[in-house]
Amino acid sequence: MRPLLALSLIATPAFAEAPRVLTDTPVTQSLVAQVMGDLGTPAMLLDQGGDPHHMQFRPSQARALSGADLVVWVGEGLTPWLGEPVETLASGAVLTLSEVEGLHLRAFGEEAADHGHDHDHDHDHDHEGHDYDGHDHDHDAHDHDDHGHEDHESHDHEHDGHDHVHSGLDPHLWLDPGNTVIWLETIAETLGGLDPDNAMVYEANAQAAIDTTLSLQAELALQLAPASGRGLVMFHDAYGYFAETFDLSIVATITGGDATAPGAARLSALRSELQEEGAVCLFPEANHSDDFARVVIEGTEIRLGAPLDPAGVTLEPGPMLYRDLLRNLAQAVADCVEG
Structure with a gap:
């Protein structure tokens, strides 16, 4: 270097x-x-x-x-x-x-x-x-x-x-x-x-x-290959880099980039949007209630995935945290898509 x-x-x-x-x-x-x-x-x-x-x-x-x-x-x-x-x-x-x-x-x-x-x-x-x-x-x-x-x-x-x-x-x-x-x-x-x-x-x-x-990146690419092209919905706009790296398709997010709670109009519009986009899984997020997610998927066939933690705030701090974070994200996506 x-x-x-x-x-x-x-x-x-x-x-x-x-x-x-x-x-x-x-x-x-x-x-x-x-x-x-x-x-x-x-x-x-x-x-x-x-x-x-x-x-x-x-x-x-x-x-x-x-x-x-x-x-x-x-x-x-x-x-x-x-x-x-x-x-x-x-x-x-x-x-x-x-x-x-x-x-x-x-x-x-x-x-x-x-x-x-x-x-x-x-x-x-x-x-x-x-x-x-x-x-x-x-x-x-x-x-x-x-x-x-x-x-x-x-x-x-x-x-x-x-x-x-x-x-x-x-x-x-x-x-x-x-x-x-x-x-x-x-x-x-x-x-x-x-x-x-x-x-x-x-x-x-x-x-x-x-x-x-x-x-680890190569390992997760293989794990996430079956999820490629499947419509994913995230709680907030934080996963763009992850989606690009592993060829995932994020069709919508419930909130913006700072995870501010969405309003009723946003939730209503989102439900219609997701049905048109063919969404498969919706992921709530650690440290946030999944109430909004459940409202959005109610009456649809969209599966509720495990809560994601893109910043590792619920994980044990230390050298292993970054690797654990990526593994957890990949596992949650793979599990939900596989049904």
């Missing part, structure tokens, strides 16, 4: 121990934990069982943010409540995963299609399909005093009310394992830049995690 140039621009502190790393959500924590291995355990801001899209920031979390040597988060599109705290409180390096170059990106509501993204990831981890070697990570991790962001007041994100309109970039990028491969390498490069003495350990750990991720 190439050195992370962004970190060469700032003073690199000498760490007697591994850097103190703070992550946003269980998936990010899992990926960083895989890269850190026995050198340290990254902390996490989101409580187990919490909603990544909606959370009240607490004073204890502010202290953790200001004391971290490195903050790793997906970005404000996933956790709008965290945007301003990262901007104003983080004193160490910040790695915004959604801004890493070479990722496969999609917009909310974008239908699964061939976007020139090689879902086979048939490479030697050089990421040719992502143009990964063609960029220098200059913006991926940086000293927080040199963010160069716009004034946050101009964004009108309304953090207190979390009135965050989900349009534009779909931030659930980890549901494409190809994006995760790039993130793992970037995390290793970032940690190696902060902690040069252990750079080779981070690199080796990342490579092992990459190998496991790509093997």
Whole structure:
């Protein structure tokens, strides 16, 4: 892996121990934990069982943010409540995963299609399909005093009310394992830049995690092959990357990208829509009532699948969480489609 140039621009502190790393959500924590291995355990801001899209920031979390040597988060599109705290409180390096170059990106509501993204990831981890070697990570991790962001007041994100309109970039990028491969390498490069003495350990750990991720992707592709072309309905608009990677057909979602409860008119229109689309399975979601799902499928032949957990908020945090998350999603879809 190439050195992370962004970190060469700032003073690199000498760490007697591994850097103190703070992550946003269980998936990010899992990926960083895989890269850190026995050198340290990254902390996490989101409580187990919490909603990544909606959370009240607490004073204890502010202290953790200001004391971290490195903050790793997906970005404000996933956790709008965290945007301003990262901007104003983080004193160490910040790695915004959604801004890493070479990722496969999609917009909310974008239908699964061939976007020139090689879902086979048939490479030697050089990421040719992502143009990964063609960029220098200059913006991926940086000293927080040199963010160069716009004034946050101009964004009108309304953090207190979390009135965050989900349009534009779909931030659930980890549901494409190809994006995760790039993130793992970037995390290793970032940690190696902060902690040069252990750079080779981070690199080796990342490579092992990459190998496991790509093997798992191939395994799940076989498992999900029978589900290809079958009409699936999801609770919220979070599964586009997963559908594109594994050639699944999502015909509708009950709610938008932030899992806001749907109204009666939406539910009524959805029932008619699903009958026309030939939907086979509808999946509720962990941490949300399945009442809406049951209302939608009432009087139809659509099967109710197991609750999905696309962010891993109900799983045991740690290195295995990301793999467990993907396995659980694939198993739920396969089981429901098979009937």
